[in-house]
Amino acid sequence: MSDVEINPKSMRVFRITLTGLALLVVACRPGSFVEPENAASTDFTVLTLNLHTYQEIHSEGVAESELTDELARQRIDSYGPLFDRIADGITQLDPDVVCFQEVGEWSGGNTENPDSVLFGSSDSNMVHQILQRLDEHYFYTMDWSHYGFDVWLEGSAILSKHPFIDTGSRFISNPDNGHYEFWKSRNVPMARIELPGSGRVNVFSVHTGWWDDEEEPFQDQYRNLLAWAGEIAEPHETTFLCGDFNVPAGSRMQEFMTNGTGYSDQYALANPDGLFDATIGGAIDGWEDNDSGQRIDYILMNDDSLLKVEKAEIVFTEETYGIVSDHAGVYARFSRRIDSSARELPERRRLAGRDDD
Secondary structure (H helix, E strand, C coil): CCCEEECHHHHHCCCCCCCCCCCCCCCCCCCCCCCCCCCCCCCEEEEEEECCCCCCEEECCCCHHHCCHHHHHHHHHHCHHHHHHHHHHHHHHCCCEEEEEEEEEECCCCCCCHHHCCCCCCCCCHHHHHHCCCCCCCEEEEEEEEEECCCEEEEEEEEECCCEEEEEEEECCCHHHCCCCCCCCCEEEEEEEEECCCEEEEEEEEECCCCCCCCCCHHHHHHHHHHHHHHHCCCCCEEEEEEECCCCCCCHHHHHHHCCCCEEEHHHHHCCCCCCCCCECCCECCECCCCCCECCEEEEEECCCCEEEEEEEEECECCCECCCCCCCEEEEEEEECCCCCCCCCHHHHHHCCCCCC
């Protein structure tokens, strides 16, 4: 369409060398993904991706806050090739669980009564658009956090091949700041599944704020997330905290996430030389002053899990399935521990941000 242009920031972001990577239920069948010959039948795979709330395409000459129903519909329709690309990547990766952040849905102008919103009820919801393009059946749960870019409902979602035992969502941001009306509020969906041979798995799709933010510091949100995860997890159950943490890998902020918390950075464990591999590059929304690649998207897993990471890679880049957002995705494959030991070699533990005890 003549009034639509691709977001140039996102399309140039990943020209760098990368190593490796409310509640509704529906179904959806990624096709023929061929497992490696040595892959165990108990493998469990996870994908996380920030979808960027319909911001990869802009309506020329129109401020986002001025979008009409017609322009929003054009935006959604124009996103078709990106949704196709995401669905193709999911089909080939064949993940057991997918965590999405910045899931956009058109508000339809309903910004005055947010408590009446049923997130996921519109086909403009980005998860719906992706599921429509898949053949594999996925269960899903989602909830929203706030109005993104003034006019979109913005939330997070979890997709799973395995039926849910339980689902829920919780705001990890400060309730005194408000919820849906405050753009820095953060609402996290959670799902529990039963993994044959490896017990229960708890999954959180996470999108946190920024370190030392004056109104909504990351530190407080992360503490709230850990407290919630600790409430529901039983000993040796697996818990995944997946998503966009807005924390650069290799920084003291990442150490705060992993040192002494009982969780480790699974991408760094699988890629000892890849600590600084990037999932964003250059200036993007929320990182306007950034001039270099950063890894801010993570798959964290508890150290006493019965699973161990076998492989992790950054995906949805120019080289791997194509760019679909201002973030790349992270994909990881896990297997059951043979000796049930949760300890790693010291150098691998350090790269993942663990304490050396």
